[in-house]
Amino acid sequence: MYDxxxxxxxxxxxxxxxxxxxxxxxxxxxxxxxxxGMGNNREWQNHGILSMMEEDAQRNGKQYIIIxxxxxxxxxxxxxxxxxxFRNFHKILMDVLIPYFEGSNDATSNFAYGDWSHRIIAGLxxxxxxxxxxxxxxxxxxxxxxxxxxxxxxxxxxxxxxxILKTVDKGWLSNKIYVVTGDKSKNRTWLSCGLxxxxxxxxxxxxxxxxxxxxxxxxxWSENGHDWNSFLKQHRMFLDYLAKNI
Numbered sequence: 312m313y314d315x316x317x318x319x320x321x322x323x324x325x326x327x328x329x330x331x332x333x334x335x336x337x338x339x340x341x342x343x344x345x346x347x348g349m350g351n352n353r354e355w356q357n358h359g360i361l362s363m364m365e366e367d368a369q370r371n372g373k374q375y376i377i378i379x380x381x382x383x384x385x386x387x388x389x390x391x392x393x394x395x396x397f398r399n400f401h402k403i404l405m406d407v408l409i410p411y412f413e414g415s416n417d418a419t420s421n422f423a424y425g426d427w428s429h430r431i432i433a434g435l436x437x438x439x440x441x442x443x444x445x446x447x448x449x450x451x452x453x454x455x456x457x458x459x460x461x462x463x464x465x466x467x468x469x470x471x472x473x474x475i476l477k478t479v480d481k482g483w484l485s486n487k488i489y490v491v492t493g494d495k496s497k498n499r500t501w502l503s504c505g506l507x508x509x510x511x512x513x514x515x516x517x518x519x520x521x522x523x524x525x526x527x528x529x530x531x532w533s534e535n536g537h538d539w540n541s542f543l544k545q546h547r548m549f550l551d552y553l554a555k556n557i
Contacts, residue, residue: 330377346434352381371554401445439464446492463501465545469513490520500528505541
């Protein structure tokens with residue numbers, strides 16, 4: 312696992328981590344952008360993502376380049392500021408991170424396919440909502456051009472689904488009809504939540520919105536609530552799903 316720096320909002324320099332497969336010579340890999348929640352910039356790193364991906368490589372025989380960006384500047388910002396960082400992250404993702412890791416960075420671009428069909432985005436809680444929003448935003452703003460082949464959201468927060476975020480603006484989506492994660496014939500959307508998670512009703516609401524607008528999504532339950540036992544189980548379930556579908 313390596314750390315990196317990137318230019319974020321207002322030209323601030325933020326950091327992140329990257330996991331690169333060990334045996335990479337002569338190979339190409341899918342790139343997975345894995346987003347944290349509101350609690351901490353380094354949540355995935357602190358909860359053993361490296362060992363989980365190594366275990367998945369042994370279990371499923373699949374390896375990925377994993378990009379773990381720090382979305383917030385410090386993680387100590389007030390609520391409104393954190394919301395802005397997450398809501399605006401799609402700009403940094405599309406304008407900075409993807410061109411860098413899949414284009415100009417020799418450490419990764421030589422081993423990345425560099426196209427939407429080999430690109431994955433996933434996240435938990437507020438990061439899950441951001442993953443969905445990135446897929447929606449890019450698809451709608453780019454004349455219906457796909458950016459990700461798989462989109463995964465573990466217990467997404469309610470703000471995107473119900474369009475209510477009064478402390479920042481009137482909602483992340485201006486109209487519920489924009490709830491879409493790309494070309495229905497190509498993209499695959501994964502939603503999951505813990506059985507004891509209070510956000511399960513919002514996750515189901517988003518699932519229903521997707522289906523109402525013609526996007527077929529997968530919905531899955533895990534045990535536990537809005538906690539890391541549940542998030543890690545959901546991520547492992549998604550990795551198993553990926554292994555059968557990529």
